[in-house]
Amino acid sequence: MTVSPDLNLRSLRGVLFDMDGVIYIGSRLLPGVQQMFDYLESTGRKWLCVTNNASRTPAQFVEKLKEMGVRATPEHILGSAEATIGWLAEQIRDHGWPRGKVILVGQDGLKAALKQHGFETTQEPNEATYAVAGINFEVTYEELARCTLAIRNGARFLGTNSDPSYPSERGMLPGAGSILALLATATGVNPIVIGKPNPGMYDQAIRRMGLLPEAAMMVGDRYDTDIAGALAMGLATTGVLTGVCSRADFESAPTPPHLIVNDLVELRRAFEQADA
Numbered sequence: 001m002t003v004s005p006d007l008n009l010r011s012l013r014g015v016l017f018d019m020d021g022v023i024y025i026g027s028r029l030l031p032g033v034q035q036m037f038d039y040l041e042s043t044g045r046k047w048l049c050v051t052n053n054a055s056r057t058p059a060q061f062v063e064k065l066k067e068m069g070v071r072a073t074p075e076h077i078l079g080s081a082e083a084t085i086g087w088l089a090e091q092i093r094d095h096g097w098p099r100g101k102v103i104l105v106g107q108d109g110l111k112a113a114l115k116q117h118g119f120e121t122t123q124e125p126n127e128a129t130y131a132v133a134g135i136n137f138e139v140t141y142e143e144l145a146r147c148t149l150a151i152r153n154g155a156r157f158l159g160t161n162s163d164p165s166y167p168s169e170r171g172m173l174p175g176a177g178s179i180l181a182l183l184a185t186a187t188g189v190n191p192i193v194i195g196k197p198n199p200g201m202y203d204q205a206i207r208r209m210g211l212l213p214e215a216a217m218m219v220g221d222r223y224d225t226d227i228a229g230a231l232a233m234g235l236a237t238t239g240v241l242t243g244v245c246s247r248a249d250f251e252s253a254p255t256p257p258h259l260i261v262n263d264l265v266e267l268r269r270a271f272e273q274a275d276a
């Protein structure tokens with residue numbers, strides 16, 4: 001375990017967890033997850049899973065966790081679909097952005113979030129005020145064409161997350177960032193992206209927990225998305241070695257995470273020691 005001297009675990013009131021590579025890999029649960037959540041709850045701390053995966057709804061993530069034996073409620077999950085649409089709703093409510101219809105490239109996660117926030121969707125490029133794009137494992141040329149026309153027509157272009165690829169059993173496959181790149185190339189317009197490492201996602205997450213950034217910690221397996229974004233927002237950070245980054249990757253970063261642990265078992269022990 002590597003610990004920075006300015007980390008005070010005892011003072012933390014909430015913890016954000018990335019999912020893939022921290023909670024699970026594919027359908028395999030990683031060690032110490034339920035015990036970690038139980039410990040945080042038993043000490044009055046909040047926890048929230050924060051994932052750039054926009055394909056599933058929070059209820060679908062809860063179901064996936066349940067199948068692996070982990071208890072969670074939809075309020076414990078913030079996906080980039082929900083974060084993106086929540087952020088858009090906020091721009092309209094608080095910052096004078098126009099109300100309007102949304103054209104999308106996306107799946108259940110985005111569709112459910114749009115419905116929840118009362119947005120009307122459209123297939124007509126001319127009717128769209130916003131074009132929102134994320135991962136769609138069944139994307140068609142026609143969908144991309146309509147979204148392109150809408151953006152060229154002036155619809156504001158938003159992306160859930162810019163991960164270029166994601167790991168699968170077959171190897172690295174195109175992620176949401178690759179779809180955004182296609183649309184950006186076709187239109188000459190770059191999207192506003194909400195997911196990690198952008199502040200939009202962390203902002204939504206911290207607010208959901210009712211905390212200030214300095215009372216929260218982000219736990220992640222990727223430096224460039226999880227850790228860099230959280231550090232920029234003033235959160236404490238923990239790098240875990242169960243996913244993408246190695247100890248050397250974390251340690252050689254310009255600003256390494258405050259804490260580096262092998263897994264969530266070691267993180268829970270660190271909390272227990274700090275609280276004792």
Ligand SMILES: [Mg+2]
Pocket residue numbers: 018019020021022220221222243
């Ligand atoms: Mg991850």
